[in-house]
Amino acid sequence: xxxxxxxxxxxxxxxxxxxxxxxxxxxxxxxxxxxxxxxxxxxxxxxxxxxxxxxxxxxxxxxxxxxxxxxxxxxxxxxxxxxxxxxxxxxxxxxxxxxxxxxxxxxxxxxxxxxxxxxxxxxxxxxxxxxxxxxxxxxxxxxxxxxxxxxxxxxxxxxxxxxxxxxxxxxxxxxxxxxxxxxxxxxxxxxxxxxxxxxxxxxxxxxxxxxxxxxxxxxxxxxxxxxxxxxxxxxxxxxxxxxxxxxxxxxxxxxxxxxxxxxxxxxxxxx
DNA sequence: GCGCCCGTCCGTCATCGTTG
DNA sequence: CAACGATGACGGACGGGCGC
Numbered sequence: 001x002x003x004x005x006x007x008x009x010x011x012x013x014x015x016x017x018x019x020x021x022x023x024x025x026x027x028x029x030x031x032x033x034x035x036x037x038x039x040x041x042x043x044x045x046x047x048x049x050x051x052x053x054x055x056x057x058x059x060x061x062x063x064x065x066x067x068x069x070x071x072x073x074x075x076x077x078x079x080x081x082x083x084x085x086x087x088x089x090x091x092x093x094x095x096x097x098x099x100x101x102x103x104x105x106x107x108x109x110x111x112x113x114x115x116x117x118x119x120x121x122x123x124x125x126x127x128x129x130x131x132x133x134x135x136x137x138x139x140x141x142x143x144x145x146x147x148x149x150x151x152x153x154x155x156x157x158x159x160x161x162x163x164x165x166x167x168x169x170x171x172x173x174x175x176x177x178x179x180x181x182x183x184x185x186x187x188x189x190x191x192x193x194x195x196x197x198x199x200x201x202x203x204x205x206x207x208x209x210x211x212x213x214x215x216x217x218x219x220x221x222x223x224x225x226x227x228x229x230x231x232x233x234x235x236x237x238x239x240x241x242x243x244x245x246x247x248x249x250x251x252x253x254x255x256x257x258x259x260x261x262x263x264x265x266x267x268x269x270x271x
Numbered sequence: 272g273c274g275c276c277c278g279t280c281c282g283t284c285a286t287c288g289t290t291g
Numbered sequence: 292c293a294a295c296g297a298t299g300a301c302g303g304a305c306g307g308g309c310g311c
Binding site for chain 2: 228
Binding site: 219222223226227229230231233234 | 295296297298299
């Protein structure tokens with residue numbers, strides 16, 4: 001288990017939380033999906049000096065019970081909207097999210113590092129443009145696969161391809177033998193906006209350790225983004241539910257009013 | 272000004288469901 | 292079945308309001 005809860009400040013460059021703009025208008029009325037009275041988890045050290053949670057068997061069961069999965073917000077909402085509430089908009093596989101990802105990736109890496117430890121800039125043409133518009137995708141290809149650039153490349157050249165926010169594609173080439181494969185990462189030791197790429201073919205324990213550290217950082221980075229997205233979705237979901245409540249209240253009022261009128265009508269007829 | 276409380280945001284971990 | 296994405300839970304940071 002690599003779960004450590006004592007390393008937050010070191011391994012997350014953005015976790016300082018300094019002057020994060022607070023979302024002013026989001027008053028989330030609590031909609032409790034599951035009981036959340038989870039007892040404090042006991043904590044102890046693992047072999048490596050990391051603090052880890054230790055659940056008792058009962059604790060695990062209880063936790064599992066509590067954590068029993070609900071469908072995703074999108075699913076719930078889409079089911080709701082398709083089944084009975086035409087007024088409620090579906091949450092789509094949204095463009096908004098893509099936009100958000102683009103903006104997140106704006107802060108990501110515009111450099112790769114060669115096996116020689118040399119950092120090369122991905123932003124071939126215009127670094128400013130890259131950093132303002134952001135990377136959308138980064139893909140690695142071997143020479144010969146990229147039809148456009150392959151012609152101009154010496155055989156065996158590794159091509160690093162990325163797509164900018166405006167859809168235009170940029171390529172960076174690395175001489176054959178210089179690099180075999182890259183893993184993208186944003187290590188906390190590097191300034192924001194720098195990506196590391198390191199070769200595979202690791203043999204020594206130290207390299208293994210570095211490799212696993214890299215993997216961990218990558219995983220954390222992805223999860224960070226995923227958590228952001230998830231929260232965004234959750235907010236949308238809650239907003240939609242609130243809207244739905246408002247609509248239903250309105251309908252309820254109207255129905256009560258109608259019932260009242262019909263009753264009056266009925267009474268007058270009988271008189 | 273200071274301490275306390277509360278609400279919000281964020282990163283991380285654990286876990287589940289999905290997908291290739 | 293491993294890898295990955297989604298998400299609940301947790302804890303820390305931060306800001307605002309309030310009483311002293």
